Amino acid sequence: xxxxxxxxxxxxxxxxxxxxxxxxxxxxxxxxxxxxxxxxxxxxxxxxxxxxxxxxxxxxxxxxxxxxxxxxxxxxxxxxxxxxxxxxxxxxxxxxxxxxxxxxxxxxxxxxxxxxxxxxxxxxxxxxxxxxxxxxxxxxxxxxxxxxxxxxxxxxxxxxxxxxxxxxxxxxxxxxxxxxxxxxxxxxxxxxxxxxxxxxxxxxxxxxxxxxxxxxxxxxxxxxxxxxxxxxxxxxxxxxxxxxx
Amino acid sequence: xxxxxxxxxxxxxxxxxxxxxxxxxxxxxxxxxxxxxxxxxxxxxxxxxxxxxxxxxxxxxxxxxxxxxxxxxxxxxxxxxxxxxxxxxxxxxxxxxxxxxxxxxxxxxxxxxxxxxxxxxxxxxxxxxxxxxxxxxxxxxxxxxxxxxxxxxxxxxxxxxxxxxxxxxxxxxxxxxxxxxxxxxxxxxxxxxxxxxxxxxxxxxxxxxxxxxxxxxxxxxxxxxxxxxxxxxxxxxxxxxxxxxxxxxxxxxxxxxxxxxxxxxxxxxxxxxxxxx
Numbered sequence: 402x403x404x405x406x407x408x409x410x411x412x413x414x415x416x417x418x419x420x421x422x423x424x425x426x427x428x429x430x431x432x433x434x435x436x437x438x439x440x441x442x443x444x445x446x447x448x449x450x451x452x453x454x455x456x457x458x459x460x461x462x463x464x465x466x467x468x469x470x471x472x473x474x475x476x477x478x479x480x481x482x483x484x485x486x487x488x489x490x491x492x493x494x495x496x497x498x499x500x501x502x503x504x505x506x507x508x509x510x511x512x513x514x515x516x517x518x519x520x521x522x523x524x525x526x527x528x529x530x531x532x533x534x535x536x537x538x539x540x541x542x543x544x545x546x547x548x549x550x551x552x553x554x555x556x557x558x559x560x561x562x563x564x565x566x567x568x569x570x571x572x573x574x575x576x577x578x579x580x581x582x583x584x585x586x587x588x589x590x591x592x593x594x595x596x597x598x599x600x601x602x603x604x605x606x607x608x609x610x611x612x613x614x615x616x617x618x619x620x621x622x623x624x625x626x627x628x629x630x631x632x633x634x635x636x637x638x639x640x641x642x643x644x645x646x
Numbered sequence: 647x648x649x650x651x652x653x654x655x656x657x658x659x660x661x662x663x664x665x666x667x668x669x670x671x672x673x674x675x676x677x678x679x680x681x682x683x684x685x686x687x688x689x690x691x692x693x694x695x696x697x698x699x700x701x702x703x704x705x706x707x708x709x710x711x712x713x714x715x716x717x718x719x720x721x722x723x724x725x726x727x728x729x730x731x732x733x734x735x736x737x738x739x740x741x742x743x744x745x746x747x748x749x750x751x752x753x754x755x756x757x758x759x760x761x762x763x764x765x766x767x768x769x770x771x772x773x774x775x776x777x778x779x780x781x782x783x784x785x786x787x788x789x790x791x792x793x794x795x796x797x798x799x800x801x802x803x804x805x806x807x808x809x810x811x812x813x814x815x816x817x818x819x820x821x822x823x824x825x826x827x828x829x830x831x832x833x834x835x836x837x838x839x840x841x842x843x844x845x846x847x848x849x850x851x852x853x854x855x856x857x858x859x860x861x862x863x864x865x866x867x868x869x870x871x872x873x874x875x876x877x878x879x880x881x882x883x884x885x886x887x888x889x890x891x892x893x894x895x896x897x898x899x900x901x902x903x904x905x906x907x908x909x910x911x912x913x914x915x916x917x918x919x920x921x922x923x
Contacts, residue, residue: 429922433775434687436720441921446675450774450921452720460723476719476726481770482677482693491716493727525719525726527772529691530674 407578408566415577416445423561423573423621424534426628428542430549430636438550442542445575446532451542453550455522471517475504477539479528500536503599507540507560507589510598513553522552533576534562536587536601541629548633556591558598559625563588563618565610570617584610588618592626595619650838656849662894664845669786669902671794671909673920679795682920683787686847687777692769692787696797698812699766701757709756709764711746713738714771715784721776730773737771737780744861744870745769745788750829755822758800763812765797778847781859785832786902792829793906796821830861830869831902833895835887837879842887844894855879858887862895864903 408414418424424445433439438453459466466472477500478492491497508524524546526539540560547554564571565584579585584606589599606614653660665686674680677693701708715737717730725733745751756765769791771784798814798821805811815821836846836854843850846857855877861870868888873879879887 427922432921433689433720435722435775435777439720443922448674448920450720454723474726478718480674480691480693480772481714481716481768482674482680482695485676487695487697487768487770491718523719523723523726525723527718527720527774529772530676 407564407581407583408569408571412569414571416575418573420569421572421617421620423624424575426541426625428545428629428632430545430632431640436550438546438548438552440542440545440549442538442545444534444538444541444573446530447534447538448529449535449538449542450527450529451539451546452525452527453523453543453546453552454525455550456517456520456552457523459519459521466519466521469518470514471512471519472521473505473508473512473514473524474521475501475508475524475526475543477501477504477526477528479531479535483528483531500539503536503601504539504543507558507598508543508547510596511544511554511556511558511591512547513555516553531576533574533579537561537573537589540589541625545629545632549636556593557626557629558589559592559622559629560587560589560599561618561621561625562586563614563621565606565614568610570610570614572617572621584614586614586618588615588622590619590622590626592623650841650843650850653841655843656847659845661841662844662890664782664898665847667786669790669905670919671790671906678797679791679793681787681790681794683783683790685779685783685786685845687775688779688783689774690780690783690787691772691774692784692791693772694791694795695768695770696765696795697768698758698763698800701761701764705753706761707757708748708753709766710753711742711751711767711769713741713745713769715741715773716770717773717776720774737784740781740859740872741769741771741784741788743872744785744830744832749869750863751792752825752828755824756797758812759802759810762810767795776848778849778851779834779845781832781834782845785830785861786898789826789829789831789902790906792824793826793903794910795824797824798822826903828863830863831895831898832859832861833891833898834859834874835891836875837877837883837887842883842890844890858884858891860888860891860895862892862898864896864899866892866896868892 428442537560679694715734719726836857856875
């Protein structure tokens with residue numbers, strides 16, 4: 402492959418990580434006071450902000466509400482300054498609509514929607530800086546926001562991307578690795594049960610390589626779930642200390 | 647409303663006091679300049695990207711600014727989809743009037759090659775939380791972001807056929823800064839009963855009849871006045887409000903520039919907090 406080497410001979414990637422190493426994850430919950438739940442997550446250089454409103458009465462047409470479950474409404478948008486080249490429309494283009502549908506599908510699997518019939522839960526995600534793994538950062542931030550809003554879920558939803566270079570699976574791709582033209586797989590996982598909420602892959606891949614790739618992504622997601630759990634517990638400690646007296 | 651008569655508002659402020667303000671610059675690394683401001687519960691993020699474009703035919707030796715306000719669904723669910731467009735368009739039109747002229751920003755410094763190339767600054771405003779007083783927060787954030795903007799220096803080389811080639815310098819520190827001395831700040835005054843308040847929250851705005859928007863430079867010069875809202879104001883109160891606005895606006899600039907310079911002097915040692923703090 403001409404151009405940059407995604408994996409050097411010593412086993413180092415473009416940004417100095419090893420093949421199965423994740424980027425640094427930092428997160429904070431309750432960033433906004435006005436929303437029901439909010440969270441900010443940084444995965445390397447990708448920054449995502451998620452805000453949750455709900456559960457509330459179905460806005461707009463009554464026909465959209467379901468008699469036995471809550472409707473989950475997602476919107477994915479990117480800030481115009483988030484990509485290297487300025488993006489003209491923050492949302493409404495095909496890619497954003499596709500991402501919104503994926504997010505909806507992911508969270509319908511995790512949120513206990515049967516508890517809130519005829520109501521609606523809104524999840525709005527904004528990417529402030531895009532450096533690969535946009536979908537994963539969104540899912541992770543939205544999970545934290547849902548926990549912050551107090552909406553019951555089956556499990557944390559953790560997402561990660563994985564790629565494949567010369568028989569080695571790479572976990573957590575950055576933008577240069579994603580756009581390099583190689584394989585890229587996005588996986589959203591419910592860690593405790595090991596159930597997959599969403600699986601998406603682009604580009605060609607040999608059948609024998611599929612299993613190790615999914616394995617690598619699942620391991621990365623399990624690692625991420627520990628980080629998210631730590632963030633939630635720390636936030637709970639902070640909040641309980643403040644409200645104790 | 648009755649408290650306002652006695653100079654005491656719901657949260658204990660006086661009529662001309664601002665809420666607690668937090669400003670941070672350089673929060674988004676993809677941009678050439680950025681700033682984040684929290685004014686009470688109003689959160690605004692501004693990112694500036696500089697691109698090379700063609701200057702306007704009427705003014706060939708000046709660059710220009712392009713504004714885009716994105717009222718994101720984060721602020722309220724009503725802004726989902728195209729709901730926030732109306733407010734966004736109104737905000738960006740006012741910003742054009744206030745900022746995109748040669749008195750506020752030295753547009754001639756944005757020129758590369760008169761008539762052919764110039765810098766276009768795309769100022770993108772992202773509204774994250776709305777709790778009243780959007781214009782003030784946006785204008786302060788824009789001033790901070792312009793202060794933080796670093797535009798790469800450009801070398802123009804001409805080859806034999808007369809075709810000009812533009813080269814951006816590779817050195818990330820070799821850049822041009824903008825002079826933000828004359829950039830105005832917007833002060834919004836809302837009329838409640840017989841008195842007016844500065845920095846109104848959404849609740850106070852709902853009680854007010856009309857509001858006056860004044861953009862003031864650091865010398866106390868008024869560059870733009872606009873009346874917003876449905877009610878009517880009598881000329882005397884407009885005069886009073888303009889005087890108060892000038893006073894408040896002038897007092898905003900000096901601490902802001904001082905704070906920005908202090909932040910910059912911390913240099914690399916500064917820990918970037920962003921939303922994590």
